[in-house]
Amino acid sequence: MAAVPEFPARCVIWFGSPLAAERTALAAAGWQVRGVATDDCVAIGMRGSDHVVGLLDLRTALPANLARLQALLDEHRHMTLLAILPAGAPPPSPALQALLAVCVETFAAPLDLARIVQRLQQLAGDAKQPPTHGPQQLIGDSAVLQVARSAIRKFAPVDLPVLITGETGTGKELAAQALHALSPRHARPFLAVNCGAIPAALVQSELFGHERGAFTGAANRRLGLFETASGGTVFLDEIGDLPLDAQTNLLRVLQEGTVERVGSNKPLAVDVRVLAATHVDLEQAVERGQFRRDLFYRLNVLRLPLPPLRDRGSDILLLAQHFLASFRDRHVTRARGFSADARRALERFHWPGNVRELLNRIQRAAIVTDAELISAADLELVPAQLEMPQRLLHDARRSAERDALLHALRQNEFNITACARDMQVSRVTVYRLCRKHQLALPELR
Ligand SMILES: Nc1ncnc2c1ncn2[C@@H]1O[C@H](COP(=O)(O)OP(=O)(O)O)[C@@H](O)[C@H]1O
Ligand SMILES: [Mg+2]
Known part of the structure; x- marks a missing residue:
């Protein structure tokens, strides 16, 4: 497959701990937020074309983060830096001064979130508001797409999980956004997470939150995605990559409507609709023991398959x-x-x-x-x-040729002269074909 550059993602790496409302406002504007509250190793997957903005939140950033931030800035020269300065903060250290000097803009706390969002959109090169998503956004008139669009209309108002399947790039996330936009939850958050992109050790905390001190480095209580999306929709992309322990907790969300933060055994009620997507066959994953069967049945109530582009005429x-x-x-x-x-x-x-x-x-x-x-x-x-089909044709011809050669050789008990006569080619050609198809005559005989 040809390497294709992905459409740039938008990400804010927040040095400090964003409040739930801040996270949600940025997510609604199309910005993913990675909080770096502590010194632990949050993997920050960045591609060259991504819009990445570092946000130094001096309300909650730890001094240990600053070196990390400096290293990231050195490594990713396209990363822009903004800062939030609390009123009456102590005079900055020289290290901090150096960081503040490269900030393209600083904001005073308490925050004007709308202004931050506006600034982020400018940095990403679009002053326009992000488009509102609806099924009209799913462009296409083909019969297969009409079927998908009508399923979206039917599934949207029903408060049940939807399992969206299809190859990569077929519009699974777009369909999830449409399901949310057309649902009674549309005014509440839509939060998407790629289950395969979070390090396995952090999945539970990312989805379900953690209590202060739940594990080394958990300096503060953190709300998980399900609590942050309260009243709205959570879109779990690449659900097949969800580790088994997180699958158990997801099942609890679907069955009982509760989550437990890591480090607590107090169930908290959450009101979210779950949409999930996968490009792998979950039924096979169930057979292999990699995906819980009960969870699969829960998710598979409403199924939305999206057709590959090549079938869309x-x-x-x-x-x-x-x-x-x-x-x-x-x-x-x-x-x-x-x-x-x-x-x-x-x-x-x-x-x-x-x-x-x-x-x-x-x-x-x-x-x-x-x-x-x-x-x-x-x-x-x-x-x-x-020429891809051409190549396939070539491969098919090649394997037919090998079969014919082997058949003729066996028929003639590996006598080259007889074989050449049967195949109506010269003996030299038979030898050449044997070499081409890596048939070792002495061994075969
Ligand atoms: N039917 C469609 N009409 C317009 N844009 C589409 C459509 N399907 C997909 N896209 C666009 O293609 C890209 C990939 O879609 P996405 O939903 O991320 O796919 P997937 O999640 O299946 O990998 C996105 O930029 C999306 O907006
Ligand atoms: Mg996707």
């Missing part, structure tokens, strides 16, 4: 036009359409990364092209990529 061009148009709204490009060869290539390609890959290829093409019409070459859909 004319949607490909529709989506391509849509992505180009929205790129043109935000950036300067000469491109205003697609050449005939580009359209053919778009329709013929097998799209292993589905809609996400299409979006990335269109954005890249719109940037690199000098022409008004994007070509197949701009999309990097030159014959090498399209």
Whole structure:
């Protein structure tokens, strides 16, 4: 599969402990928040194209964090730094002064969250408000997509889990957002978490929270995702990656509507709807003992399969036009359409990364092209990529050739002359074919 750059993610690395309301406001604006409250090793997965903003919260940051922050800034030069300064703070140490000097903006506590959100959106290059999500956002007219859209309409108002399945990039997260937007919970938070992206040791605390002192490094009580999303929706992406102990606790959320913070055995009632997505076959994971059967049945009540892009016919061009148009709204490009060869290539390609890959290829093409019409070459859909079926054909031919050769050899008891006569080729060719297919004659005989 060709390596495709992911669409940039937006992440705030919060040095200190954000309040639940702060987390929620940022999440609603499309910013994931990673809190770094202590010195423990929170893995911060960053890709080069991500919008990452460090936020130094001097209300709660620990001195131990500052070195960590400095190291991150050195390592990720594209990371921007903002700071929150509490009133009447002691004079900053030289180390802190150096950090404050590189802050592009500082905010005074108590915080004006709307201003922080606005600043973050500017840093990510869009002053516009994030689009409100609804099924209308799921572009496409193909019959398979109509089916998915109508299922979304039916499932949205029902307060049950939905299991969204489909290959990567087919729009599972978008569908989850649509389910939330069309549900009675739409005014409450929608919080998404990728179960595979959190280090296994931190999953429980991330989802269910922890009490102060629950484990080494848990300096403060922390609310988990389920408590923060109260009244709203939690979207568990790549649910197949959820460790077994966290599966047990998730089952409790679904069965009893309660969570227990790590380090406490007091059940707390939570009111959340769970949406889950997977690109792996959960039934197989159940058979292998990697996924709890009871949890699977609970999640699998309403199932929403999303079709791969290659099965969506004319949607490909529709989506391509849509992505180009929205790129043109935000950036300067000469491109205003697609050449005939580009359209053919778009329709013929097998799209292993589905809609996400299409979006990335269109954005890249719109940037690199000098022409008004994007070509197949701009999309990097030159014959090498399209030849995939050709290659498969080649592999099939190769294996048929090997079978025929082996059959002829066996028929003639590995007599090369007789075999060559049967196959109507020269003896030299038989020897060459044996080498090509790695058939060792002395051993076979
Ligand atoms: N039907 C669609 N219409 C418009 N955009 C889509 C559609 N499906 C997916 N996308 C876009 O493609 C990208 C990948 O979608 P996402 O929901 O993250 O996929 P998944 O979670 O299945 O990997 C996102 O940028 C999303 O907005
Ligand atoms: Mg996804």
